[in-house]
Every structure is written in structure tokens, then in C-alpha cells.
Amino acid sequence: MDKRYISCDTLKQYEENYNNDGHYKLLTQVLSKTDINNLSYNTQGQVPNPHMFSINIKTMKALNQYGTGRCWLFAAHNVLRELIAAKINVEFLELSQNYTAFWDKFERANYFLLNIIDTADKDIDDREVVFLIDTGVSDGGQWDMFVNVTEKYGIVPKIVMPETHQSNNSHMMNTILNRNLKHNAVILRNMCSVGSPIKDVLEVKDGMMKDIYAFLRSCYGNIPAEFDFEYKDKDDNYHKESGLTPMSFKEKYIGSMLNDYAGIIHGPTADKPFDKLYTVSRLGNVEGSPTVRHLNLELADFKQMVVNQLKDDEVVWFGCDCGKDGDGSINLWDDTLYDYKNLTKLNVDFTKAEQLDYKLSAMNHAMVITGVHLDGDKPVRWKIENSWGDGGANGGYHTMSDSWFDKYVYQAVVNKKYLGDKVKLLDETPITLKPWDPMGTLAD
Numbered sequence: 001m002d003k004r005y006i007s008c009d010t011l012k013q014y015e016e017n018y019n020n021d022g023h024y025k026l027l028t029q030v031l032s033k034t035d036i037n038n039l040s041y042n043t044q045g046q047v048p049n050p051h052m053f054s055i056n057i058k059t060m061k062a063l064n065q066y067g068t069g070r071c072w073l074f075a076a077h078n079v080l081r082e083l084i085a086a087k088i089n090v091e092f093l094e095l096s097q098n099y100t101a102f103w104d105k106f107e108r109a110n111y112f113l114l115n116i117i118d119t120a121d122k123d124i125d126d127r128e129v130v131f132l133i134d135t136g137v138s139d140g141g142q143w144d145m146f147v148n149v150t151e152k153y154g155i156v157p158k159i160v161m162p163e164t165h166q167s168n169n170s171h172m173m174n175t176i177l178n179r180n181l182k183h184n185a186v187i188l189r190n191m192c193s194v195g196s197p198i199k200d201v202l203e204v205k206d207g208m209m210k211d212i213y214a215f216l217r218s219c220y221g222n223i224p225a226e227f228d229f230e231y232k233d234k235d236d237n238y239h240k241e242s243g244l245t246p247m248s249f250k251e252k253y254i255g256s257m258l259n260d261y262a263g264i265i266h267g268p269t270a271d272k273p274f275d276k277l278y279t280v281s282r283l284g285n286v287e288g289s290p291t292v293r294h295l296n297l298e299l300a301d302f303k304q305m306v307v308n309q310l311k312d313d314e315v316v317w318f319g320c321d322c323g324k325d326g327d328g329s330i331n332l333w334d335d336t337l338y339d340y341k342n343l344t345k346l347n348v349d350f351t352k353a354e355q356l357d358y359k360l361s362a363m364n365h366a367m368v369i370t371g372v373h374l375d376g377d378k379p380v381r382w383k384i385e386n387s388w389g390d391g392g393a394n395g396g397y398h399t400m401s402d403s404w405f406d407k408y409v410y411q412a413v414v415n416k417k418y419l420g421d422k423v424k425l426l427d428e429t430p431i432t433l434k435p436w437d438p439m440g441t442l443a444d
Contacts, residue, residue, distance in 0.1 A: 023345065037338055045337040046330065049401050051394050053371035053383045055310050060085070060092050062396030064389035066168040069139030069444025072366040073097045073104070074387035075317050076146040079368060079413075080155070082315060084253045089233040094158040098167045099246070102220040103153045104145065107286045108137045109181060109212045113205050115282055116185045120192035131435050132282060133185065136178040139170055140442030141285065143317055143366075143413045147258045148289035154246030155254065160227045166219035173219050177212070184208045262419065262426055265294040265411045266302045267439050268353045274298050275422065279430040280440035293430050294439055295422070299406060305418040307372060307379060315370045315385070319411035319443045322365035325404060331386075331393040333408075334401040352407055356438045363410045366443035370397070379405070410439070 077095040229241040355361040371383030382400040390396040
């Protein structure tokens with residue numbers, strides 16, 4: 001019989017197989033009352049992953065992104081605040097994620113509308129148009145997008161622009177914004193379809209952005225144009241700097257250092273040869289800023305650059321898939337924590353390339369690596385500063401096994417000096433990936 005068709009006889013064979021296997025009978029009983037993760041949990045996965053590290057950079061307490069997808073901004077700010085705090089000799093400093101998120105969201109809305117205009121000659125069911133409309137504007141982002149906003153608008157301490165309810169709980173704000181953006185997309189595409197001059201189309205777009213600015217301004221609160229920066233240092237000395245602007249604060253405490261860093265990825269799929277530079281079509285936020293760029297490296301090179309930066313007492317921004325093989329009760333990520341295969345008898349194994357190609361995994365979260373435990377020169381486990389608050393195990397800091405790193409870490413940002421001879425690859429013309437490529441996913 002044609003095996004494409006499941007017959008009654010075939011179903012009887014399947015049922016017999018189930019009834020004759022005591023494992024499935026027992027599994028049926030326990031699954032009726034027990035979570036699959038609890039059943040498949042492997043306690044031995046904890047043993048080689050204590051929260052101890054041979055390289056352990058002292059950093060500030062973990063922060064909380066609350067009900068938002070701003071992990072990439074928190075991670076970027078966490079990198080910068082350590083550098084600024086060292087300059088002014090303070091125990092604690094927090095930069096305003098709210099300020100950066102406002103300008104990112106505003107610029108992202110403009111970027112979306114420009115992409116809608118640019119693709120107006122394509123059918124509404126064209127894959128690129130569908131991707132743009134489905135994606136809309138979210139909280140997530142990548143390191144280069146943080147650089148774009150910071151270079152244009154500067155940066156401020158959190159005390160100057162604190163959080164609002166909407167900035168901490170962005171779901172409804174984003175929902176309303178994206179409904180408006182789709183409404184605007186209809187108008188702009190219709191104008192283009194009847195041959196309206198581009199000048200007129202852009203003028204209508206500008207009117208839309210005026211309304212969007214007012215909405216976002218209402219959600220995020222007051223945008224500081226000038227401010228005073230007050231703080232006490234570790235010696236209890238009071239300091240006040242008056243008449244600062246977001247750009248002058250950025251220039252004084254960050255300067256041009258963001259240009260010293262480059263994004264590296266480990267994307268081992270067949271369409272991305274290593275030691276090549278890539279960009280992603282339609283991925284960005286600030287019109288007129290440099291495109292997002294990724295240097296794809298072999299895993300050993302990728303990992304060594306991260307280790308070298310940690311050895312020099314500097315933390316590392318990175319992106320990963322945090323939804324796999326983690327235990328939030330002990331803040332541990334390890335790929336041996338759950339044995340689904342032996343529990344279910346279903347094969348769930350993939351190579352890193354396969355899980356990217358088959359949409360099983362992609363970067364969805366950004367954090368900061370603040371330490372590593374080395375056995376000789378080999379990394380064993382990593383210390384991670386997350387942005388889910390300072391409660392729970394290790395004050396909100398996590399442990400990540402090296403084997404989990406190999407499977408689920410996709411991106412990092414390192415100083416260009418650690419690239420060695422590969423730094424010249426940054427001067428190449430980047431290869432453009434499709435908008436839906438997994439290396440274009442946003443960390444949230």
C-alpha cells in the first residue's frame with residue numbers, strides 16, 4: 001500500500017506499538033500531571049556549572065527591562081555605564097534606556113514608512129512587502145542600531161529621563177503604533193500606485209511622523225534638551241555638571257569609542273561563508289546611518305576574541321537564543337539540562353546550521369558577558385549579566401555553559417583590536433542578506 005496514506009491497518013499497528021511498550025504507558029501516566037521540562041530535567045547538568053569564574057569582572061547590580069523588548073538597549077547601556085562609572089569613580093550608575101528607546105522608536109517608524117514607499121511598486125503579497133508589514137516596529141534591536149541612535153541623539157543618565165508606565169510596559173503602545181503605521185502604509189502605497197510625485201508622498205509621510213512624534217512623546221515623557229548631572233563619587237564627594245546636552249554628555253564620557261567596536265557573528269549556514277562581511281536588507285532604524293554589519297567567523301575565532309576582551313577587564317555585549325535549555329530557578333543555561341530524547345523517544349537533535357535553516361532558533365535576546373571560567377585556555381562556563389532584575393539566584397546574574405554557548409550564541413560586539421588581521425575584512429563591501437535571514441532577527 002502507498003505509505004503516503006495512513007490506513008486503518010497502519011493505525012492498528014501504531015496502537016499495538018504503543019500498547020506493547022511499557023515506556024509509553026508510564027509516560028502517559030506521568031504526562032497527565034507533570035510538566036515535560038520537570039520530567040526531562042537532568043540534575044547532573046548543574047554539577048559542572050557552579051557560579052564561579054577564573055575571570056570575573058566586577059560589575060554593577062542587574063537591572064530590569066520589565067514588560068518590554070529592550071534587552072539590546074539595556075545590554076548596550078550596561079557596557080557603557082561601566083566605562084563611565086570608572087571615569088567618575090562612582091559605585092552605581094544607570095543610563096536612560098527610556099531616552100534611547102524613544103528616539104529608536106521614532107526613527108524606526110520613519111524607517112518603516114520609507115521602506116513602504118520604496119517597495120510600493122511591489123504587489124501587496126510580495127514576500128518583502130509582507131515581511132515589512134508583518135514585522136512593523138518593535139522594541140527589539142541590534143548593537144549597530146544602538147550606535148545609530150546614540151551617534152545622532154546622544155545619551156543621558158536615567159535620573160534625567162526616568163521610566164514611564166508606557167516605557168516599562170510597551171505592548172499596547174506598540175500595538176497602537178503599528179496599527180497606525182499600517183493605516184499610513186495604505187495611504188502611501190495608494191498615493192504611489194496612482195503616480196503621485198515622490199515630493200508629495202514624502203510630505204504626507206512627514207505629516208504622519210508629526211503625529212507619531214506627539215504620540216511617542218506622550219508615552220515616553222519629557223525629552224531633555226539641557227540638564228544638570230549630579231552625583232556622589234565613592235569618596236562621598238558631591239559633583240555637579242551644569243548645562244549638559246545629550247550630545248555633550250555623550251561626547252564627554254563616550255566620545256568616538258563606539259566606532260572602535262565591530263559586530264561579529266557565528267552563522268554556520270551554507271549561504272554564509274566565514275571571514276565575510278554581511279548586512280541585512282531593510283534592517284535598520286536611523287535613515288542615513290550606516291547599515292547593520294556582521295563579520296561571520298569560525299566559532300574558535302569568535303570565542304577567542306570574546307575571551308581576549310574579558311581578559312582585558314572589559315565586558316562584552318552578545319546576542320543569543322535564550323529560550324532554549326535554561327533553568328530560571330537557578331539562572332543557568334546548559335544544553336544538557338533537559339533530556340527530551342530519552343523521555344519522549346523523539347529525536348530533537350539539530351546542528352547549529354540546521355536549527356538556523358529550519359527556523360528552530362535565532363537570536364532573540366541580548367545580554368552582557370562579564371566573566372568566564374577557563375581550564376587552561378579553554379572556556380568552560382560564562383558569567384552573564386541579564387536585564388530581568390536582580391532577584392533570584394546570583395542577584396540576577398546567570399551562568400552559561402560553554403557547550404550552550406556553542407549552540408545558541410550568534411552575535412557579539414568586540415573592540416576591533418581583537419580582530420587581528422581580520423580587521424581588514426571590515427573594509428570589504430558587505431554581502432546583502434534577505435530581510436528574513438536569521439542574522440537579521442532582533443534581540444528583545
